[in-house]
Amino acid sequence: MKKQLMFVVSLAFVFILAACGSTDGDDQAKETTTWDKVQEEGEIVVGTSGTLVATSYYPKDSDKLSGYDVEVMRAIGEKLGVDVKFQEMGFDALFAAMNSGRIDAAINDIEVTDKRKEKYAFTTPYKYSYTTLVVREDGLSGIETLDDLEGKKAGGAATSVFSDIARHYDAEVITYDNATNDVYLRDVDNGRTDVIINDYYLSKLGINAFPQFDLVLHPDIKVHPTKQAILLEQEDSELQKKMNEALKELQEDGTLTELSKKFFLGEDASKQPEGEITEIEGIES
Incomplete structure (x- = not known):
């Protein structure tokens, strides 16, 4: 017993x-969190394209990566007391790199959507915008309303919300592998594609940067309000908190406004745009 x-x-x-x-x-x-790793290594690895004019790109005659998103990320790094190491890749590859742990964060004009929030975390927005169309100046590429997108060819990234809009209106999406802005714009100009559906600020900057193309922003289409933020892994709540605190300081001290005006032709993309912007029913946001 x-x-x-x-x-x-x-x-x-x-x-x-x-x-x-x-x-x-x-x-x-x-x-053991991503924030712990970042602190220990003194460095945060951030994915970005390096090909998006005004957002993440190499200015003319410069070998240093710059742009609104890049400089916002560097400013956050300073607030956090860590270096920022950028890894350049295509837009679609950013999500795969995040999933594999190759990068700690991604910044590349990434729109915050409910669908993406199911898999990832986001910081508070550092940019507010809406969607417009880049079309040929002569006849607006035959597009008067969004319904006219049917049968048209739209240049874009495979997984972007802008391509979702194109497909929603039965346009054919022509995808590119991390191409620079001039490639997208040239194809609309020469008729290989008909339209680029994209962010207002980036579209305006693209047209301004390449005046040799006979392209305009569509005068009557202003739709799909957007918010852009930094992409994180869903469980990275501590890193998200630290970045949000840094972004709040950068908003309050005017840094975001200053950077935006520098890269977006004097416009402040860090605040919500004025005027009516039409929502698109049926688009997951």
Whole structure:
């Protein structure tokens, strides 16, 4: 009887030790976060395209990556006390890189949508905008309303919301592998594609940067209000909190406004645009 009792007590003790060990292991695992890694290494690895004029690009005669998003990220790095290391890749590749842990964050005019929030976390927005169309000046590429997109060819990234809009109106999406703005614009100009559906600020900057193309922003189409933010892994709540605190400071001290005006022809994209912007029913946002 004593042997049985000793066995039961010993077995219970083993379970208690196992439970304690499991709890300690779980706590240790939970304590190791992306923010911990960033602090330890003194560096945050950020994915971006390097090909998007005004947002993430190489200015003429410069070998240093710059743009609104790039400089916002550098300003955040300064607030956090860490270096920012950029890895350049196509827009569609940013999400795969985040999934694999290759990067700690991504910034590339990434729109915040409910669908993306199911898989990822976002900081508070650092940019507000809406969607417009880049079309040929002569006849507006035959597009008077969004319904006229049917059968047209729209240049864009495969996984962007802008391409979702194109498909929603039965346009054919022509995708590119991290192409620069001039490639997209040239194809509309020469008729290979008919339209680029994209962010207002980026579209305006693109047309302004390449005046050799006979292109305009559509005068009557102003739709789909957007918010852009930094993409993070869903469990990175601590890094998200730190970045949000930095962004709040950058908004309050005027840094975001200053950077926006520098890259967006004097316009402040860090605040919500004025005027009526039409929502598009049926587009997941």
